[in-house]
Amino acid sequence: MKELNCTDPEVDNIIAHEVLRQKEVLNMIPSENYVSPNVLKAIGSVLVNKYAEGYPTKRYYQGNANTDAIELLAIERAKKLFGVEHVNVQPHSGSPANFAVYMATLEPGDTVTGLALPDGGHLTHGWKVSATAKFFNSIQYHVKEDGLIDFDEVRKIAKENKPKLIWCGATAYPREFPFEEFSKIADEINAYLAVDIAHIAGLVAGGVHKSPVSYAHIITTTTHKTLRGPRGGMIMVTKKGLEKDPELAKKIDKAVFPGMQGGPHEHTIAGIATALGEALKPEFKDYASQIVKNAKALAESLMENNIKLVSNGTDTHLILVDLTPFGIGLGKYIAVALENAGVCLNANSIPKDPSTPFKPSGIRLGTPILTTRGMKEKEMKQVGKYIADVIKDYQNIELQNKIKQEIIKLCAEFPVYEGL
Ligand code: DSN
Numbered sequence: 126m127k128e129l130n131c132t133d134p135e136v137d138n139i140i141a142h143e144v145l146r147q148k149e150v151l152n153m154i155p156s157e158n159y160v161s162p163n164v165l166k167a168i169g170s171v172l173v174n175k176y177a178e179g180y181p182t183k184r185y186y187q188g189n190a191n192t193d194a195i196e197l198l199a200i201e202r203a204k205k206l207f208g209v210e211h212v213n214v215q216p217h218s219g220s221p222a223n224f225a226v227y228m229a230t231l232e233p234g235d236t237v238t239g240l241a242l243p244d245g246g247h248l249t250h251g252w253k254v255s256a257t258a259k260f261f262n263s264i265q266y267h268v269k270e271d272g273l274i275d276f277d278e279v280r281k282i283a284k285e286n287k288p289k290l291i292w293c294g295a296t297a298y299p300r301e302f303p304f305e306e307f308s309k310i311a312d313e314i315n316a317y318l319a320v321d322i323a324h325i326a327g328l329v330a331g332g333v334h335k336s337p338v339s340y341a342h343i344i345t346t347t348t349h350k351t352l353r354g355p356r357g358g359m360i361m362v363t364k365k366g367l368e369k370d371p372e373l374a375k376k377i378d379k380a381v382f383p384g385m386q387g388g389p390h391e392h393t394i395a396g397i398a399t400a401l402g403e404a405l406k407p408e409f410k411d412y413a414s415q416i417v418k419n420a421k422a423l424a425e426s427l428m429e430n431n432i433k434l435v436s437n438g439t440d441t442h443l444i445l446v447d448l449t450p451f452g453i454g455l456g457k458y459i460a461v462a463l464e465n466a467g468v469c470l471n472a473n474s475i476p477k478d479p480s481t482p483f484k485p486s487g488i489r490l491g492t493p494i495l496t497t498r499g500m501k502e503k504e505m506k507q508v509g510k511y512i513a514d515v516i517k518d519y520q521n522i523e524l525q526n527k528i529k530q531e532i533i534k535l536c537a538e539f540p541v542y543e544g545l
Contacts, residue, residue, distance in 0.1 A: 144542060147541065148536060148540070148541055148542065149532075149533050150468070150532070151467060151468045151469065151495060151508060151532055151535075152469045152494045152495075153468060153469060153490040153492070153494065153495065154469060154470055154489075155442055155443040155444075155490060155491025155492075155493065156323075156349075156350045156491075157349075157350070157493070158327075158349060158351065158352075158353045158493045158494055159353075159494055159497045159498070159541055159542070160349075160355060160396070160400065161399070161403060162542070164354060164355055164399045164403075165396075167395040167399045168355045168395065168396035169392070170395055171392075172191070172195065172391040172392040172394075173392040175188065175191075175192050175391050176388045177189050177192040177193075177196075177388055177391050178382065178383075178387055178388050178389075180196075181193040181196050181197050181200075192391040192394075195394055195395045195398055196214060196215075196389070196394050198398045199214045199394050199395075199397045199398035199401060200214055202398055202401035202402055202405060203359055203401055206330050206404055206405055207330065207336070207344070208338050209338060209344065209361040209362065209363050210362055210363060210366075210367055210374070211361065211362040211373075211374035211377070212359055212360070212362075213225075213359065213361075213377055214357070214389075214397055215381050215382060215386065215389040216345075216359065216360060216381055216385075216386070217357065217358060217386060217390060217393075218356055218357060218358045219247075219249070219321070219346070219347035219358050220358075221385055222345040222346070222347075222358035222360050222381075223249035223292075223345055224249065224256070224385055225380040225384065225385050226290070226319050226345060226360065226377070226380070227257060227261060227290070228380035228384045228385065229343075229373070229376040229377045229379070229380040230289065230290050230317045230319075230373075230376070231289055233261065234260075234261065234262060235261055235289045235290070236261070236262040236263075236286050236288040236289060237251050237257070237263050237288050237291075237292070238251065238263070238264050238265065238279070238282050238286070238288040238291050238292065239251040239252075239257075239263070239291075239294075240265065240266055240268070240274070240292070240293075240295055240298070241265035241267050242474070243474040243476070243478055244268045244476050245295040245296060245297035245298040245445070246296070247292075247294065247296050247321060249321075250265075250292040250294065250321065251263030251265055251292070252265070262286075264282050267476070268298075270476075271436060272299070272436030272437075272445075272476055273300060273436065274302075274303070276303075276310075279291075279306075279307070279310055280310055283311075283313065283314050287316075288314070288316055289316055289317065290319060291307060291311045291316050291318050291319070292319050292320075292321060293307040293319070293320045293337070294320055294321030294322060294323065294324075294345075295321075296323075296324060297443065297473050297474075297489050298324075298443070299434070299435060299436055299438070299439040299440065299441055299443050299444055299445055300436055300439070300441070301334060301440040301441065302325075302334075302337070304320060304335060304340040304341065308341070311342075317342045317343060317366075317369070318340065318341045318342050318343075319341065319343040319344070320341040320343070320344050320345075321345045321346070322337060322345070322346045323346050324350055324351065324441070324442070324443060325351060325442070326346040326347070326348070326352040327350065327352040327404065327409075327412075327413050327416070327493070328351055328413050328416065328417065328441060330352060330409065330413065331409050331410045331413020331416075332410055332413065332414075333410075333413045333414050333416075333417050334441065338363050338364075339363070340365070341363055342362070342365055342369050342370075342373065343360065343361070343362055343363070343366055344363065345359070345360050345361075348396075348397045350493065351416060351442055352400060352401075352404060353400055353404070353412075353493070354396055354397050354399070354400025355393050355397060356393070357390070357394070357397050359397070360381065362374045362377055412497070415496050415501065416442045416492050416493055417440070417441060417442065418501075419495060419500065419501065419502065419505050420439045420443065420444060420491060420492045421438070421439060422502035422506060422509075423492060423505040423508060423509050424438045424439045424444050424509075425438075425506075425509070426505060426506045426507075426509025426513075427444070429509070430509060430510055430513030430514075431513070432446055432509075432512070433446070433447040433448075433449075433450055434446055434447065435447050435475055435476060435487070441491075442491045442493050443489065443491040444491065445473060445487055446488045446489075446490070446516075447475050447487055448487055448488065448516065449475070449479065451516065451519075453479050453480050453486055454481070454484035455519070456473060456484070456486055456487050457484060457485070458519060459472070459488055459516055459519050460472040462515050462516075462520070462525060463512065463516075465522070465525040465529065466525040466532065467528060467529040467533065467536075468490075468511065468512060468532065470488050470489060470490040471488065471490075472485050472488055473487045473488060473489035474486070474487060475487035490512075495508070497541070498536075498539035498540075498541055499539045500539055504535065504539075507535070508535075511532065515528060
């Protein structure tokens with residue numbers, strides 16, 4: 126791996142500090158992961174130098190035999206892994222992938238519905254500050270008191286407002302998504318159902334979360350979360366999608382290029398192909414299953430230590446902590462206290478948050494990276510105790526320093542990126 130180091134001492138020094146941070150900290154932001162050394166090599170390859178506007182065998186520039194080969198390989202692997210008819214691997218990330226879905230299925234001003242951001246939804250599912258709400262008529266649905274999706278509201282919006290596009294998916298929803306209920310509602314009003322599996326792609330690939338393939342018309346994802354690839358995006362069209370609109374795959378491709386983007390990042394696509402190859406191996410199923418086992422063990426440990434969780438647990442890789450028993454709007458303070466103690470996670474709004482998105486009352490955490498490092502339920506029990514101790518006494522700097530030292534020792538038992 127040494128050959129990846131550059132010889133610019135200033136850049137090298139910053140990267141070296143980040144390597145150390147990734148080795149010595151419990152990184153628990155649920156949308157992050159640690160890619161394999163092979164993925165790192167692929168994204169650091171000379172494919173970064175190539176312009177490849179267009180699609181394999183239909184490029185606008187010469188010299189694309191190798192980019193064609195890598196992009197076709199990524200597409201074939203994604204089709205096999207998820208069992209879909211068509212895949213576009215060019216979106217630079219999740220937001221452009223989602224915007225391309227709007228471009229492919231709607232006209233400006235058309236109606237769309239998605240989960241509200243404070244309830245766990247994504248910006249691009251129609252939240253008010255996003256272009257998806259500025260250029261389209263967005264009506265948002267919510268979760269109920271119990272933290273689960275309010276299907277009465279989804280049905281009401283569907284009946285009264287007839288959205289042409291329904292989004293299912295989230296950034297802070299700890300429970301399994303009921304795809305079939307969304308699918309029934311979408312079919313009744315002849316809407317497109319787009320399922321954004323960015324957070325759970327690795328769990329779907331590993332068979333520990335139900336697959337949306339037989340329910341959705343379109344599936345979008347990022348490639349860098351539980352799927353453990355580089356930062357990128359993909360759009361998949363299912364058999365059901367092609368039955369609804371035989372032109373859907375072409376519309377999606379046209380929306381990505383030339384509709385939204387210029388040259389695809391073929392070095393990233395090489396990294397995606399590598400990550401998909403890893404996800405096709407049997408051991409990835411064990412990895413995905415362990416992510417969920419770890420998240421459940423961590424959730425139990427937190428609750429045993431009197432920490433309140435939205436929906437009282439998790440079915441996935443992700444946990445949302447409700448900090449209101451300790452005060453309103455404490456998310457950021459506690460996230461900082463935990464960072465001082467060697468645990469990196471993010472402050473997050475909780476459903477019906479009594480505070481603002483700038484001062485949210487929750488924290489969001491997950492287990493993809495700890496699982497990549499090889500940690501199991503035993504370690505989760507201890508990590509839950511560390512986190513609970515810091516939450517309950519979040520102004521105690523001495524405690525934070527003590528836990529940080531213990532976490533450095535724990536991390537050393539589960540080394541990563543050796544040789545870097
Ligand atoms: N920023 C991502 C996340 O953390 O969930 C969503 O885009």
